[in-house]
Each structure stands twice: as C-alpha cells, then as structure tokens.
Amino acid sequence: MQKFEAFLLDNLPISASIHPVYEDALQEMLKAGGKRFRPALLLGVVKALNPLMLESARHAAYAIELLHTYSLIHDDLPAMDDSPLRRGKPTLHMVYDEVTAILVGDALNTYSFEVLSDAPFSDAMKVKLIRELSSNGGLNGMVLGQAIDCYFENKPLQIEDIKTLHTNKTAKLIAASMKMGAIICGDEELSEKLYEFGIKLGLLFQIQDDILDVTQSSEEAGKLTNNDENKNSFVTILGLDEAMKEANSLADELTLEMQSFDESLHSELSPILTKYINRHK
Amino acid sequence: MQKFEAFLLDNLPISASIHPVYEDALQEMLKAGGKRFRPALLLGVVKALNPLMLESARHAAYAIELLHTYSLIHDDLPAMDDSPLRRGKPTLHMVYDEVTAILVGDALNTYSFEVLSDAPFSDAMKVKLIRELSSNGGLNGMVLGQAIDCYFENKPLQIEDIKTLHTNKTAKLIAASMKMGAIICGDEELSEKLYEFGIKLGLLFQIQDDILDVTQSSEEAGKLTNNDENKNSFVTILGLDEAMKEANSLADELTLEMQSFDESLHSELSPILTKYINRHK
Numbered sequence: 156m157q158k159f160e161a162f163l164l165d166n167l168p169i170s171a172s173i174h175p176v177y178e179d180a181l182q183e184m185l186k187a188g189g190k191r192f193r194p195a196l197l198l199g200v201v202k203a204l205n206p207l208m209l210e211s212a213r214h215a216a217y218a219i220e221l222l223h224t225y226s227l228i229h230d231d232l233p234a235m236d237d238s239p240l241r242r243g244k245p246t247l248h249m250v251y252d253e254v255t256a257i258l259v260g261d262a263l264n265t266y267s268f269e270v271l272s273d274a275p276f277s278d279a280m281k282v283k284l285i286r287e288l289s290s291n292g293g294l295n296g297m298v299l300g301q302a303i304d305c306y307f308e309n310k311p312l313q314i315e316d317i318k319t320l321h322t323n324k325t326a327k328l329i330a331a332s333m334k335m336g337a338i339i340c341g342d343e344e345l346s347e348k349l350y351e352f353g354i355k356l357g358l359l360f361q362i363q364d365d366i367l368d369v370t371q372s373s374e375e376a377g378k379l380t381n382n383d384e385n386k387n388s389f390v391t392i393l394g395l396d397e398a399m400k401e402a403n404s405l406a407d408e409l410t411l412e413m414q415s416f417d418e419s420l421h422s423e424l425s426p427i428l429t430k431y432i433n434r435h436k
Numbered sequence: 437m438q439k440f441e442a443f444l445l446d447n448l449p450i451s452a453s454i455h456p457v458y459e460d461a462l463q464e465m466l467k468a469g470g471k472r473f474r475p476a477l478l479l480g481v482v483k484a485l486n487p488l489m490l491e492s493a494r495h496a497a498y499a500i501e502l503l504h505t506y507s508l509i510h511d512d513l514p515a516m517d518d519s520p521l522r523r524g525k526p527t528l529h530m531v532y533d534e535v536t537a538i539l540v541g542d543a544l545n546t547y548s549f550e551v552l553s554d555a556p557f558s559d560a561m562k563v564k565l566i567r568e569l570s571s572n573g574g575l576n577g578m579v580l581g582q583a584i585d586c587y588f589e590n591k592p593l594q595i596e597d598i599k600t601l602h603t604n605k606t607a608k609l610i611a612a613s614m615k616m617g618a619i620i621c622g623d624e625e626l627s628e629k630l631y632e633f634g635i636k637l638g639l640l641f642q643i644q645d646d647i648l649d650v651t652q653s654s655e656e657a658g659k660l661t662n663n664d665e666n667k668n669s670f671v672t673i674l675g676l677d678e679a680m681k682e683a684n685s686l687a688d689e690l691t692l693e694m695q696s697f698d699e700s701l702h703s704e705l706s707p708i709l710t711k712y713i714n715r716h717k
Contacts, residue, residue: 170575173597174587181575222546229542234534253515254586257538258579261510264542265503265574268549272567278559285566286553293546294451294462298539305535306455316454 159194162213163220168266180247180255181262184224187242192360193219193332195427200336200349203423212339214274215284218267219332222292225263228256230301243377267292276339283338291331300324304386312387318358320387325364326357352412356428359405363435365389366398399435406432440475443494444501449547461528461536462543465505468523473641474500474613476708481617481630484704493620495555496565499548500613503573506544507609509537511582524658548573557620564619572612581605585667593668599639601668606645607638633693637709640686644716646670647679680716687713 167182194216201212231238231246233253238246248256271285290296300323303316312320330353337346365388373379389398409432413421448463475497482493512519512527514534519527529537552566571577581604584597593601611634618627646669650662670679690713694702 168575170580170583172580173584173600176587177580177583225542229538232538234538255583257510257513257515258583258586261506261541261545262575262579264545265570265579268546268566269570269574272563272570278563281566282553282559282562285549285562289546289550289553293550294449294543298543298546299451299453299458302451302458302536302539303454305539306457319454 156191156195156198159191159198159213159216163217166217166270168221168262170262176251176255177258180251180259183250184228184242184247184259185220185263187244189220189224189242191220192427192431193223193329196329196332196353196424197336197339199423199427200333200420201339203420204337204340204342204345208339211275212336214270214276215335215339216332218270218274218284218288219328219335221263221267221270222288222297223328225260225267226292226297226301228260228263232256235301235305238379240373240378280339284335287331287335287338291327296323296327296331297325300327307387309385310387311392314392317387317389317392321358321361321389322354325361326354329357329360330354352409355405355409355412356431359402359409360431362389362398362402362405363431365391366395366402366435369395402435406435437472437476437479440472440479440494440497444498447498447551449502449543451543457532457536458539461532461540464531465509465523465528465540466501466544468525470501470505470523472501473712474504474610477610477613477634477705478617478620480704480708481614481701482620484701485618485621485623485626489620492556493617495551495557496616496620497613499551499555499565499569500609500616502544502548502551503569503578504609506541506548507573507578507582509541509544513537516582516586519659521654521659561620565616568612568616568619572608577604577608577612578606581608588668590666591668592673595673598668598670598673602639602642602670603635606642607635610638610641611635633690636686636690636693637712640683640690641712643670643679643683643686644712646672647676647683647716650676683716687716 163185167185170178170181172178197216197219198209198212201208227241228247230236231241232248239249240246246256247259267288268285271281271288274281276284300320303320304324330350333349333353334346337343337349368388369381369390389401393401409428413424413428416424444466448466451459451462453459478497478500479490479493482489508522509528511517512522513529520530521527527537528540548569549566552562552569555562557565581601584601585605611631614630614634615627618630649669650671670682674682690709694705694709697705
C-alpha cells in the first residue's frame, strides 16, 4: 500500500482558489492517513487477478477513498454525529469551520467521479466503475444508511433493521471496492461473488467497530469512542456478549469462504483480511 | 419543457428507506419547480442540432438539474447562506432538519452521476458528459465559487475576483449545460463556442440576480431578497447603476453573439434567452 499512499499524495485535489483555506482543507483529511481499507481490498483483488492492471487500478482505489473521505467529513458535522476526532486528528469542522467541512465534502464527492472519468480505463470500464461507485455510495447505499442511522437515533431498531442500516452505511462501499477490483480485471462472475463476500465483511467490520467503541479508548481508536449510547449499534441492541458471538460467527463464515477463493486471491486477501477479521478478539 | 417536467416527475429518485422522511425529502426540492434554466439550455441546443437526440438528452438535462438542486439545498443550510425560502417554498432544512438537508444534498450530488452512467448514450458519450458535469460542478467549478463566496463574506473583493467567484459559482454549470447539449449532438467545435457563450451568460445571470436582489421583493423572487449586504455582489461592489451598465453591456454582447449562431440554433435559444437576457431591465 506504500505505492497507493504515494499515488494519493501525488494526486491530491488541487483547486485554484483565491483563498488558502479551501485548498488546504481539501487535502487535510486525505493526508491524515486512515486504514485505506477499501483501496487495499480493491488493489488486493487486482493484484491477485491481473497485476498488470495494478497501476490503473490505483485511480479507482483513489476514487473510492475520495468518496469514503467525504462521507467521514459530513458524518462528523455538528448536525450529524458532531465528532471532534477522526483519524487521530481534529475533524475538519473543528480545524476550520462547518462551511469548509460541508464544501470540502461536496467537492470530494463530485471529484471521485471526475477521477474515474479521467482514469486510464476504456470508456466501457469507466462507466461500469462509475455506476458501481454511485449506486453503492449514494441514495440507495451509503447515504441511505447514514439517513437511517440519524433518523433512528434514540429509537431502538430490530436487529434486522440494524443490519439494513449497516449494509447500506458501511458494507455496500466495502463490497463495491472488492467488486470494482474484479470488474477492472474483467471477471464479472467473480465480481458478484466478491460483492456478496464484501457485504458480510462490511457487516463484520461494523459489528467490530461497535465492539471497539465500548472496549477501546479514544486514543487507541483515533476517534471519539463510547459515543454510541443513543445510536443503534450492535452492542446497544444485542449487548456486548451477543455482539461478540455474532462477530465470531461472521468471522468464521468469512474465513471459510476465503478458503474457497483460488490460491492467488486467497494469498493476496488473507494478509489484509485476517488482521481485520479478528480485530474484535 | 413540459416533456422535461414529466420526465423529471417520472424519474424522481426513489430510496428504499425504512423511514418516510428521507424519501419524501429526496423528491421535495425537485418537485418544487424552479426555472429549469440549465435543462432548457441543454435541450434547446439539442433540439436545434439534432432533435432525434432529444429523448436521451433529457437524462443529461435531469443529471444537471440534480446537481444544481443539491447545490441549492447545501447553499441554503444554516452554516452557509441560512436561507428560509427557495423556489417560493421553505428550504429543506426548514421543512425537515439540517441532517436531512445535508444527506439529501449528498445523495442528489452522487445520483447525478448514477443517472449519467445509466443514460441511453454510448459509453464514450457518457464519459464525456460525466467529465463535463464533474469538472464544472465540483472543486474547480461550482464548489470553488461557493467557497470564495463564503470566505469573503464581509471582505470586499475587487471586481475581477468577483467575476472569478461567479464564473465558478454560477457560470460554469450554465456553460456546461450548453456544452453538453453540443457534445450529445457530436459537435465538439460548437461545444467549445457554446461554453464560452455560457460563461458570459452565467455572469450576466448572476449580475441580474444581484440587481433583482435589491429591486425585487421576496415574494416576487421566491427566495429571501435584500440578503446580500455582507456578500460580494456586483451591486454591493459596483453600485446599482454600474451593475446595470455592466448587465446591459453583457446583454448586448450576448445578443450580438447569438446573431452569429446558425438559424436553427438561434431560433431555439432565442425564446429561452431573450427573456433572461433582459430580465434586469
């Protein structure tokens, strides 16, 4: 992932602003690091299926990271989760102001599609990737999940609805990252299989986040923890023990499914996933 | 434009939400009307150049209207312009709340690219349209303009910088609408010419808005007027008389340029533009 990080730093959004804050703020959250989990998934799939596509695939991985970063910036806004910390640093509206956080989020959202439209792929491939990113990262994906999350604050949901919430809020973009990797390599059949895998992985990821929220300090997590009491988290609804059981069961299921991947895919994804699949333990 | 309105109503964004507010709110501002100025420009160009493309062109016109509508919703937010009225109705954050207005704006932004990726065009055409919309509607276009507007509130700008502000905030999306019409009809050379024309038209449009802000009541305008004292408007910087002169001079220039259009383009754009070109008088 060093090459991706270098690529990202070489391709940071630049705006010809007559005010310095806007340009700095556009880059701030992208430079702040983060796990780069979605890019790692996409690039892991590409490395396994067709390493020759790796260089162009970085453009798509970057587009996903742009969309993901905008969503963090907007989720942290005072009107939303009102979070002071992200990626171990003050959130954008704390460093600057709300106006900046809203506008930078908007700009990165749109920019993710500009990056895909300019990426070194065939037009047919670009369109497929844009369709995946927009349909999973938009009104019937990530944004819908965030809406459910906000509207049902202080209103406990049934477990099935919590799964709907997090399938949309978290899992669809993770699933799209894996799927887009396979699309780039022209393997449509595998792309569907990886999407289903990614949905489960995303759910596990969220259950783990909920578990770590009550077991980790803010310093360890790099963001405010113990902040979910009024939220529909797997822990607030199921309790910590049951959430742990659910996480273990999903982790086992995913580990088993990974064994059905062919060798190259297994050996690329294993180092990325094993770490995450067991991070709640 | 009746057919466009019907198309829009037939294609409103639908989200499988488990909460009714989100779906209603997604559609609210789109159904609230508005001038549909950008779609009219795109469709006017297409009607003049190749009426057979009109039906598919509506998808592109709709995508632009989606992006434009998201920008209005976010511009009206309390942290931004804090506007209570838009299109003659209460703004989205007044009807619902800030969370809804932020999320619906985000969703419509992303959805505009989903609509283009699914539109009945060749992949090559889709990519061109997506590149135009994202580059003019994003970090070096509309969002940059809004950023300059916000950062220089209460700080008077030179007239050249105000032109930069409004070229980005307003004119680029108007110019892109005309350019995209020509792109759909495969006339790349005309597309560049129309872009330049659209930039001037957008500037005129903004000067007129600034003039109408001080000469119209909120009822006439359908939005809060006399609200620009702290803003860098052409009227606050130039004064009403000079702003009028600037508008008249741009209007004359545009009228002259229109006479250089070939007959079909002139006769399609004339009814749309004459109304606007003279609306400050």
